[in-house]
Amino acid sequence: MNAGFIxxxxxxxxxDAGKTEKGVPLACPRCHADIHFRKPNSIARTxxxxxxxxxxxxxxNLLPIMRVDFLGSQSFSTLMDGIIYFFHEKEYGIGLxxxxxxxxxxxxxxxxxxxxxxxxRFKWKSWLKHKTTMFHFIEFIGRWSMLDIFVIALMSALVxxxxxxxxxxxxxxxxxxxxxxxxxxxxxTFDSRLLWDA
Amino acid sequence: MNSPITNIACxxxxxxxxxxxxxxxxxxxxxRCNTQLYQKKVNSITKILAIxxxxxxxxxxxxxxxxxTLNTMGxxxxxxxxxxxxxxxHQKYYFVAVLVLLTSILLPLxxxxxxxxxxxxxxxxxxxxxxxxxxxxxxLFDEWGMPDVYLIALFVSIIKIESVASIEYNFGFFCxxxxxxxxxxxxxxxxxxxxxxxxxxIKAEAYGAAGPDNG
Numbered sequence: 001m002n003a004g005f006i007x008x009x010x011x012x013x014x015x016d017a018g019k020t021e022k023g024v025p026l027a028c029p030r031c032h033a034d035i036h037f038r039k040p041n042s043i044a045r046t047x048x049x050x051x052x053x054x055x056x057x058x059x060x061n062l063l064p065i066m067r068v069d070f071l072g073s074q075s076f077s078t079l080m081d082g083i084i085y086f087f088h089e090k091e092y093g094i095g096l097x098x099x100x101x102x103x104x105x106x107x108x109x110x111x112x113x114x115x116x117x118x119x120x121r122f123k124w125k126s127w128l129k130h131k132t133t134m135f136h137f138i139e140f141i142g143r144w145s146m147l148d149i150f151v152i153a154l155m156s157a158l159v160x161x162x163x164x165x166x167x168x169x170x171x172x173x174x175x176x177x178x179x180x181x182x183x184x185x186x187x188x189t190f191d192s193r194l195l196w197d198a
Numbered sequence: 199m200n201s202p203i204t205n206i207a208c209x210x211x212x213x214x215x216x217x218x219x220x221x222x223x224x225x226x227x228x229x230r231c232n233t234q235l236y237q238k239k240v241n242s243i244t245k246i247l248a249i250x251x252x253x254x255x256x257x258x259x260x261x262x263x264x265x266x267t268l269n270t271m272g273x274x275x276x277x278x279x280x281x282x283x284x285x286x287x288h289q290k291y292y293f294v295a296v297l298v299l300l301t302s303i304l305l306p307l308x309x310x311x312x313x314x315x316x317x318x319x320x321x322x323x324x325x326x327x328x329x330x331x332x333x334x335x336x337x338l339f340d341e342w343g344m345p346d347v348y349l350i351a352l353f354v355s356i357i358k359i360e361s362v363a364s365i366e367y368n369f370g371f372f373c374x375x376x377x378x379x380x381x382x383x384x385x386x387x388x389x390x391x392x393x394x395x396x397x398x399x400i401k402a403e404a405y406g407a408a409g410p411d412n413g
Contacts, residue, residue: 005205005207005214007206007207007209007212009209010334010337011330011334011390011394012206012207012209012391012394013394014205014206014207030330030394030397030398031330031331031333031334031394031397032330032331032334033334089361091357094354094357097350097354098354128211128231129230129231129232132210132211132231132232132233133231133232136210136233136234143301143341143342143344143347144347146297146301146344146347146351147347147350147351147354148351149294149297149298150282150298150302150344150347150348150351150352151351151354151355151358153282153283153285153286153298153302153351154277154282154351154352154355155355155358155359156282156285156286156289157277157278157281157282157284157285158265158266158268158275158276158277158282158355158359159268159275159359159362159363160275160277160285161268161270161271161273161275162273164270164271164273165362168289169285169286169289169291169294173286173291173294174291174293174294177293177294177297178293180297181297184341184342188341192210192211192231192233193209193210193211193212195211196211196212196213196230196231197212
């Protein structure tokens with residue numbers, strides 16, 4: 001952007017913008033990725049994904065995420081029930097890890113991205129450095145929300161003693177996975193350089 | 199005029215910066231937005247070759263062999279990483295099943311094989327047109343492959359199960375542990391800038407100095 005160069009988003013090579021023709025998509029000579037000054041439609045796509053994630057986060061928390069059958073009786077539990085179980089069992093460390101990974105991280109991603117998008121919309125120019133750091137943090141923590149889904153996968157594969165006791169997934173698993181995917185894709189479509197353009 | 203070779207733009211805020219050589223092990227940060235720019239690694243290509251090969255060697259037992267055997271009231275039950283994916287499939291949670299298949303089984307494999315193939319080609323100084331694609335894509339797979347998250351999930355499950363059954367650790371468990379270690383080692387040994395520079399170098403060798411679109 002500055003000084004007539006485009007920085008390749010995939011391999012960071014600086015490509016001479018003078019060689020581009022207007023409207024023609026350009027490929028990086030080094031890694032062959034499409035290059036753009038900024039990621040295309042970044043703000044609209046990120047807004048759409050963050051709003052979707054916020055909506056899906058509601059059923060993900062309210063509906064049961066796991067079903068345990070014990071001697072013929074079924075019991076459903078939500079995300080929060082699972083966390084409370086660990087605190088009752090005095091496994092505070094594990095309870096805290098699941099609470100952070102499945103509740104705090106998605107909330108932080110949704111609220112954090114909203115703050116970043118609003119500050120571009122209204123050209124808030126303060127705390128730019130901190131917002132960029134927050135964005136990199138959101139990129140970094142995104143994948144850890146899959147933790148609870150993997151726990152359910154392992155529990156239902158391992159704890160399956162026929163009619164005695166068995167573990168199954170419940171509807172919130174789909175909503176929760178969708179929240180993880182939409183927030184991760186939102187972090188990919190967002191271009192932090194837009195914060196500095198405003 | 200600035201030459202593209204001596205400058206980079208910060209990926210976080212697009213500030214134009216002069217390339218500086220970081221001492222091995224030290225990180226460079228953007229002075230304006232604090233995004234990490236470079237961390238120089240020693241012998242990155244050789245290390246990646248060794249790490250990805252070791253990871254690939256344990257891949258099949260890590261995914262398909264039983265991780266744990268549970269015993270309760272005389273009933274034995276065991277399962278592998280692949281079985282965990284299959285249960286979502288059997289319960290008709292297809293969206294979750296596909297995501298679990300990608301993040302825990304397919305993408306870690308593709309990531310290691312792509313890295314291995316790129317490092318091998320660079321060591322043998324063979325350029326192929328797929329080389330940039332393989333390296334670029336392996337980066338994306340790193341973000342979506344989550345064997346490390348899976349390992350923490352495995353520990354959480356063990357703590358949950360301990361109260362209802364006794365646990366025996368099987369061969370698959372140790373292979374998976376090693377696979378996760380190698381995946382993380384690949385992240386910390388990878389120096390993307392060194393790889394890209396080598397890719398450019400052998401491409402120039404392959405096509406001669408006036409190669410196609412070698413700006």
